[in-house]
Amino acid sequence: MNELLMDRLRQVAEEKSDGSDPAHDYLHILRVAKNAQVIAAGENGNPAIVIPAAILHELFSFPKNHPESPRSGEVCAQLARESLLATEYPADLIDPICYCIAVHPFSLGTTPDTLEAKILQDADRLDSIGAIGIARCFSTGAVMKSPFYQADDPFCEEHEPDDKRWCLDHFYKKLLKIFDQLHTLTARNLATQRTAFLEGFLHQLRQELGDIRREM
Secondary structure, three states: OOHHHHHHHHHHHHHHHOOOOHHHOHHHHHHHHHHHHHHHHHHOOOHHHHHHHHHOOOOOOOOOOOOOHHHHHHHHHHHHHHHHHHOOOOHHHHHHHHHHHHOOOHHHOOOOOOHHHHHHHHHHHHOOOHHHHHHHHHHHHHHOOOOOOOOOOOOOOOOOOOOOOOOOHHHHHOHHHHHHHOOOHHHHHHHHHHHHHHHHHHHHHHHHHHHHHHHO
């Protein structure tokens, strides 16, 4: 890959993410790019497609509670195309990169057709689980002003998860489902410990909330 072009794309991504919430800031982009690099190496994906897609995948995002949230990837892909053209990125790689970005959002529910798009989905979803995933979950909840959990049913045992209302519901709506939806063996290997961390967090929280209930 041409490092001068990559530096230009990183500059675009950093500028666009300035002021973003912590769950979708430039540090998130760097983590996803690193995940993508590792997965691409393990799965023989094309880094000249995967890495730019990871760097540019957050140029635009509707708020998570916005009705058009599933269209975030589509809008982002168009902005990415403009940036790639402006930096004179190889023309034959622009469509594959933009496709990766267009289909990456979890809320879209799309299974990609290309290996590189599957790698970007996996790389992005890895950043949603584990310790950093928990931090991102509650950071997003703070932006949305959502309570940590539903007081009468914190662990979604009696209600359908609604992560637009309660932070903890996001574990049951998305996070605990990610492992089974990953496309690549490399990503699943990376996700094993992170998923166990999510489960350990819920176990500890259940104990703490149980103590509160007994005291009351």
